[in-house]
Amino acid sequence: MREHRETVLTGLRDDTAVLERISGDLTRKFTGIFAAETVERYVFESYTALARTSRIRTHLASTTARFAADRLKALAQSTGAIARDVPEVLFVCVHNAGRSQMAAALLNKYAQGAVHVRSAGSAPAAELEPAVVAALAEAGIDLSQEFPKPLTDDVVRAADVVITMGCGDSCPIYPGKHYRDWTIGDPAVKDLAGAREIRDEIDLLVTELLGELTTASKKH
Incomplete structure (x- = not known):
């Protein structure tokens, strides 16, 4: 997973600690539904997707947290893990x-x-x-x-x-x-x-x- 982080964060490594914290928070939120590795992958991929078009980095961490959380909820809904x-x-x-x-x-x-x-x-x-x-x-x-x-x-x-x-x-x-x-x-x-x-x-x-x-x- 660390190798994956390095790939998606090329040039953006300053935010790694923040994204790891978001991953930890969402792992706890989705305990029993998703493994930590799945949550982390969604967080880092969500960050990368938003960073491609974002002009302002100030709120990128908070928007990443919201976007990743919603994607994980959608995934859980589509698989029946969440009603x-x-x-x-x-x-x-x-x-x-x-x-x-x-x-x-x-x-x-x-x-x-x-x-x-x-x-x-x-x-x-x-x-x-x-x-x-x-x-x-x-x-x-x-x-x-x-x-x-x-x-x-x-x-x-x-x-x-x-x-x-x-x-x-x-x-x-x-x-x-x-x-x-x-x-x-x-x-x-x-x-x-x-x-x-x-x-x-x-x-x-x-x-x-x-x-x-x-x-x-x-x-x-």
């Missing part, structure tokens, strides 16, 4: 800086725990689109703690519903998953007014989706 009490929804766009972040935030707001939501990007950006952050702030949603995340196999496997938005065929297809494609404009090429329009369009789709998911849950 799924509510439907799992994954929103995917290209950069995970606009549409998928909007959809995830709005669904989280309306679902109030009745649905678990993730988002990811096939080619994640360095940061969220400022117009998207502003448009959702107007709707009472704070995105200051969110960050673009790369699309990984584990989160797709854990999802019940996968919503794609302009990312083509980059999302892997697995049996038993419900896939939809929402044709929505890219806020990256819009001003604040355009981002508001996209927000409102996604709002309607998310509301409809939540109604379907909650109705299906009641039947079961």
Whole structure:
């Protein structure tokens, strides 16, 4: 495992101690589910993936901890090691800086725990689109703690519903998953007014989706 750490941290060895501490914390959190080696591999790989696009290193450790923890939870869910009490929804766009972040935030707001939501990007950006952050702030949603995340196999496997938005065929297809494609404009090429329009369009789709998911849950 040390050899693996040296490989993924070429040029980034100053953060090794921090990542080892994160690995220790997550190993304790997932005791009885994953071996320490598995947890460490996920932490170091998550760090490397985020470091490729991150412009600011200040919060890289904390975002790595969150990203690795969520990936490990998704892996545990997909293997049945952790029960799924509510439907799992994954929103995917290209950069995970606009549409998928909007959809995830709005669904989280309306679902109030009745649905678990993730988002990811096939080619994640360095940061969220400022117009998207502003448009959702107007709707009472704070995105200051969110960050673009790369699309990984584990989160797709854990999802019940996968919503794609302009990312083509980059999302892997697995049996038993419900896939939809929402044709929505890219806020990256819009001003604040355009981002508001996209927000409102996604709002309607998310509301409809939540109604379907909650109705299906009641039947079961």
